[in-house]
Amino acid sequence: MKLLILLSRVPWPVEKGDKLRAFHQVRCLSELHEIHLFALTNRKNTHIAKEKLSKYCKSITIVRISIVTKIWYVFLALLTGKPLQNGLFYSRKAKKRLATLVEQVQPDHLYCQLIRVADLAKTLSIPCTIDYQDAMSTNMLRRKKASPLLMKPVMDMEYRRLVNYEQKVYHQFDHHTIISLPDKNLMPCRLKDSIHLIPNGVDYTYFSPMEGPKEVDIVFTGNMGYPPNIDACEFLIQEIIPLVKQRIEGVNVMLAGANPHPRVQRLASPTVEVTGWVDDIRDCYARSRVFVAPMRIGTGLQNKLLEAMAMQIPCITTPLANSALGGTHGENILVGETAQEIADQLVMLLSHKEKATAMGRAGHQFVRQHFSWEESSKQLSRIMSSTTQQKP
Template structure:
């Protein structure tokens, strides 16, 4: 299994998905050799956690200098920056050497970032987990980019589409996180993409009776541009409307590595937590969960987790569509600041109706996105591929 980031701690979506898949493969009795690229230090605690799931773990460190060199060479190699950042010929030789020594039955690559490391092994069946349609996210950045940066993002989009298309033939099986992403992938045959949604561990994420001490919570990696944008949108544009009617309403922005622009949102009514040891604590103390996403792709783990702990949730169309829930029964959907603020006020002022939505969302997620269901699909794909 080849991943572009060490899959612990679980502060990012790709790490969570890799960890879930590793946990299942261990449980199912598969022998997993993990090759993990790492652009930041990996703690001994994190190493121990992942070593417990794998037969062997190889960490390939990406120094700052090597990353800068990779980015420069990506221009000449025709690679998108978000792939070139993780690729070098020296790493490729190291990965090739490891694969030849192991002689695995299967090579599993997560994201297009690692796809090139499978290219030299046509004789070994492979699975690529595209996870998200990177071309969607890149197209969104192109649309919102300043005029002088648009040529760079246009080239990036063309190259992302090219590697999505080209890498398809290197693998026997192809995974994606949602049908929305599947339909927007630049591949020869979208019907060949198998949708495996992120499951939520409903034994871990459960409702709690702890006192509610904050009104609105948003959770995510707070250094990720779509989450940064959503946080600013929530605090700067949505909440002023809410505060006109509910001046004491409080907001919690919870998640690792908050960007300076997120830290700047902190105030008497807005808490920016930074890293928390147990994200469930942040969900449990909240009355409402809001995910006001305006950019980004894929199924949002944060929504699955919030619904699993029985929080009434509000989101935008971009995050609602891949969820396939029923609105307004399971979740409320709005796109403008007025719509989202209206939903927040409705839930705060109508706790009985908020509880009904929370219950319906809980039933939907536990019935549709149980991690066991995702694992069953994954096992079917592995069996078919080998």
């Protein structure tokens, strides 16, 4: 079928979780359907992204939204009670371009990623599916607790608006998807039982075990401008690592990922490397002895855990992150909540090479068995095709 995919961001490069999910869904769905991609951006130069995506798409439409336009529609969202993020990803020009594309292409189905673009698709009379991805309202509530005092009223307002909008937008779409069962259970929709689980996967041709010297003791990766990752970095360096150093001298840490926030940059020291953007994140995993994801806020499945486990790196995380992953503590992953618990687990893995190696192998087998972009995309395709087949 002709599948129109609507995204709030151009899915290349894949330095953010929503872009990573979108890219691999485009890649895999292109094997089954004719893909027409419509994405928003604030960047002027997108030719590299278009070149990368063109092998999977019949057509690519990218609409740039200027900063002035964003400010205007955020202001309108503020007045109308909609989530502010809806204003960030809306413009009248984009809505008209999308309507024109639908007229020209006559797609059989529309797939929207994230509720922030739902307003663009509101008046289109074609079968459609929304990917909630995460329980966004709960994500905002958890971020509020760790945000600066002056930001708490704004975060609280956005949380309440997201709760209302997640319920309201449900009826606009024929099908609804989300990444994990914990996120599904957190959704405020009365009909949430009908939301389909479409988990993320791993590109195993790219993320696979690599041989090489282990120069880094502990690594944490991610978009370092994202609030849950900022909080995790501070928790790791300020609370966990001092406990580790009481028992193991000279421990070094790598915080690897794009857009490091000033709070993350301030954590850099002779034993803490803040890399910023890296061309190949696999090198960071391969050089490291242990991966830790000390997540205290946020929602959704942590792609960083899937990648590290796919590369056979022993992993430690929190109950919050493992609730979506579904790993088994002590078998294929270690799970700790307090700084002391995580520090103890780091010391154990750093001190016992055989146990660390066994944990890495078990984690690798676990993700290979449960997380596949190809399989989850086939499941998504079946969901969307069922609606298309029911239409006259």
